[in-house]
Amino acid sequence: MHFDIVIVGGGAGGLELAARLGRQLGKRQGRERVLLIDKFSFHIWKPTLHEVAAGTLDAHQEGLSYTVLARRNHFSFTLGELTALDTERQSLTLAPLCNDRGEEIVPERTVSYQRLVLALGSGSNAFGTPGIEHAYLLENVRDAQRFHADWLHACAHAAFADSHALSVAIVGAGATGVELSAELLEAHAELQDSMSTNQRFRLDIQLLEGGDRILGGLPPRISEQATLALQRRQVQVLTSTRVLALHPGRLETTAGDIPADLIVWAAGIKAADTNARLGLTVNRLNQFVVDDHLRTSASHVLALGDCAACPWEDGKTVPARAQAAHQQASYLAKVLHAFLQQGEHSAPFVYRDFGSLVSLGDNAGVGNLMGGLSGRNFFVQGLLAKWMYMSLHLNHHRAILGTTKTVVLALARLLQTRVSGRLKLH
């Protein structure tokens, strides 16, 4: 199989890139020249995984099928997992596809390319903590669904246990940990509303952070407001507390032992160990080291999003955020479109930080917006921040579905939520 452009990873960045290129090339050319590969058959925007985990978002309703997106945006799609790369021959290998019983359905395949884009995302960083297997991770939709099923079982257990309490420890108070805490509170409140008084149970959330404040990567004012909002809702925020080891039902920390029915690990990011075996230069987080044109150590292989370490300001690299993946996808769409037209787009990639927004549940958020009309840094909170947060998700949908379909989908989901409620118990 040969394609001019092969993109591996249909997440926040890779899918937007495939959709843009496919649409630019049109019905006739796009499908023949651009191939997207992903190990899952449907796409879900990763910043919504904490909602899937809490059950306030249904992954089956939210998920968009890659085959439908490929048809609509005029690119080709293949289901498969990248396992090897031959940069000399400009070809990659996909693992055999197997069914649930482990029987092979499609054998190992090779795909050759002129330009390859790696958009493989990242996972959690366990920092070598012993007992990490006792924690839930939130790396993909399967992880989120697994947590959701066990969270529901734990809720059912707590409703009938003598203690009438459920304790959840979340390790890492970045955006994922903070947003998950808020979403679990929402889910718990909705559950309580459906229960008789003698079944109601208490939810104790402990949010543990090794640094001296939560949301350490964001301005201190955001950390303060988010801390207050969580504490008002009885979340116990433990900063400067490092986790030393995990055990079934308890965490060993620098502040002593903490019991927990469920433990979620949301601390740090690290790309897949397999990245280091692809023959490209990687950093200590297994991210592909790229230059300011997003070229890896093999110049015909490009990388974007969380899996790429791209130079930014003050010796830092571009942060692993959806907005960075989005900007890099827009940049590479120009580079690759020019390449396909035998031209060149020589300008380097420049990351613009537009600020950050963090969701604090159904009707609340907090964040800062950079730039604006006067170039100042704005602090936003409450419903306005939440709406802005939701608009990021809509923007992503607009990039892959177009404006009309995004509006129709948003309205349909709003109506669906009004009719059948936000909380999914299945």
Ligand SMILES: Cc1cc2nc3c(=O)[nH]c(=O)nc-3n(C[C@H](O)[C@H](O)[C@H](O)COP(=O)(O)OP(=O)(O)OC[C@H]3O[C@@H](n4cnc5c(N)ncnc54)[C@H](O)[C@@H]3O)c2cc1C
């Ligand atoms: C719970 C949560 C909340 C977040 N909230 C925010 C937020 O509010 N704002 C923000 O800016 N960012 C947020 N992020 C971070 C954001 O999701 C990522 O920065 C963004 O998704 C990165 O995009 P990407 O395209 O690099 O990778 P991803 O979106 O992770 O996509 C990677 C894709 O590659 C595929 N893949 C991986 N390995 C292979 C392989 N070997 N073969 C084939 N396919 C493969 C995966 O299936 C996936 O589809 C959040 C993350 C999480 C987990």
